[in-house]
Amino acid sequence: MSDQHEGTTNGEPTPERPAPPRLGPRPLVRPPVDAGEASVFGRPAGVDGGFAQWPRGNGSAAPGPLRPGPPPAALASAFGRPDGDAAALQRPPHPGQDPAQPPPAFWADPAAPVEKDPWRDPDSGAVLGPPPVDGPEPAPAPSGPGARLSVREVLFGRRVHPRALALLAFVALLIGVAGGLVGRLTAGGAARLTAPDATIAAAAPAKERPPGSVADIAAKVVPAVVSLEIRVGDQGGTGSGVVIDPAGYVLTNNHVVAPAAQVQGATVEAVFSDGSRAPAPIVGRDPKTDLAVVKVGVANPTVAQIGSSAGLAVGDAVLAVGSPLGLAGTVTSGIVSAIERPVRLDGEGNAGDAVIDAIQTDAAINPGNSGGPLVDSTGAVVGINTAIRSLGQGEGGSIGLGFAIPIDEARRIAEQLIRVGTVTHAELGVNAKSVTDGATDGAQVQNVVQGGAAAAAGINEGDVIVKVGERAIAGADDLVVAVREHQPGQSVPIELIRGGRPLTVTAVLTSD
Template structure:
């Protein structure tokens, strides 16, 4: 069942390309945030599960000289100006092209063409590049464009849609690398700089702003929240996805991911950009490089959130939780006796609601952990407590 959200928290829509400024109406009472990929993507209708789920124009430039060791961006001192910092960091920022097969006729395969454009940044001399999951999602080929216009094919090392992070790698000498800083040291009011391929065409665009807030939460249509996000007001646009948010030491303190354009119907918003904290990026990229994915717990149900309005319409005695639509065979939930139409209201005593989605609560556990679920079963009008041993999320969920 397709889910709709109208909570007061931020609502992230899956409209990936609004180059022409088209902005769909927001859910009533919420804010609408857009991913920053610079090419349109069909609206996705996703069944909920519990699993903690334009051609780029570049100026011609000389071919970079191959070096055995790419020069890292120094962090020993603060640059004399923003321009100095950008000059040092910009070679480590790349444009990422997501290429997919387009429109083959009469059963033909179609031609591989750019389907979307984002940004990434080089983190080591092995050519590893951090970007967003939604930048490379669905790609059949990935191409990287360096600041001087040179191009290289890249391969996907690992991706995690729940954190919206991906790591890709090129097999050519890289011109520079940029270090990950400590996002925990940020304070509201700190100056930050964003670099990215705005609209896909304007590569390595530089904007400046300040940290506006910390610990923000963005709600996604898939029923989980992107938590602990950095809010900032450095202007960012479609194409900036996956690009670095930098402190004045030239360190990456965040990965730009989403921007709020509309607060409610007819009410526009300005200066609301969001980035994934660098400390989150550090931990997850290590796992993506090592294993190709982030291991997350798995319950094995399809569900929809229970809202107070839905509860009232169905005369239910509970007004929060998730309604189980179906249970996957041989899943942890199935083996624990959870049934279709059950309403899961709590996990280890924590109420499941719009501020505490089920998937995000599962993020607090690992496969093999035992959790207690409080369940209301409408068909028997009883409240049960069920112990479930969490499994490992399959790759295809």
């Protein structure tokens, strides 16, 4: 600590430690004023103060003339007048003034009063002179389409090159020749089709197909009808069927598929209206009602609408759809000729007592229609076409006597076949024949099955049954279908004639 203060007394310099040097102010440097700039921007001669001290209002000039020096080269190049132009900026041009003589300097014209000279009065407003005229203005470019040429200008005005005209004429000639050739060929073809004196038949307007027409019904039903082709060895046959369930179940006649069911290796194939094919194995069949069900493995097939046969009346319009004689998709129309017509079928593939309570129709039904649908005027299925009557021997054609199984019974049979594959029917346990005394018709009992429903009810041989439940019996076939309208185990009143006297008994029907 003592070393730091050696040679110093109260911070003042000593001989051993002198004071540091002090810097004085720098001298004021003023660059020299250029003589030319001073002559242009300096005060006039004899003026020491500002411009506000310049005497105004008396028109007196400055004490001495203004003698500007030459401007710098850069300013002269940027703001100078063009070469050869002697006009000065101090005065605007005046009419009649000699352009070769420059106007007097701004400060050298004492004749012009300051208050009337805008070039000398700092408070005067701006004055615009006439615009400079350097030369004629260019014509504006056309904004719209050019002028149109007339035929005279094109041909004789030398506005179009002759070669362009020749090419245009050649193209027009080619177009004319082609048009004439086409017209000649067209006229010649028309002349060959019709003669000038020909009489043309008048065509009637096209017929409409309103809802409910035969064409409308056929369009709805045909896609749900299939043609069944049965092959047994080198033999074959055809029939029809109708799709009744989205799962692919097809309802048909037993006698259509019976040959394939009885022979090993036989096949059944379904052919749809669009020509597609699919195997159709048998699900179940019922020989006593001549019904059967097959199934096709087709996704989302067209299913027919199922109606009701209970409401049919004689005279109702019906259509038969099927494959008669192998002609798939055939549609015939007719009416309901009769209802509840008992018809005994032949024994081909069916039981000997196969009897149906048929709908009779005069719609044309031929071999191959079997198994196809009979539809009403709404397109709903009301029966399954099964049999015909003909005058010829063997397989004769239709004579307007066709028979169909009512759909109400067919649906019940089909449901049982789909569920369990077999069907049970109610049985009375008698054999009968048709009889009449001229006034009353009925079914005479020929024999009674021991242990059957008839034996338990006390029905004897020789009794004539005239009514089962609510249905009158006119013959042996009526008795079969009347009993099958009921279910096994059901009690049914039976009216009969015994020894000329009426008698009513109650029978509990058994199962076959």
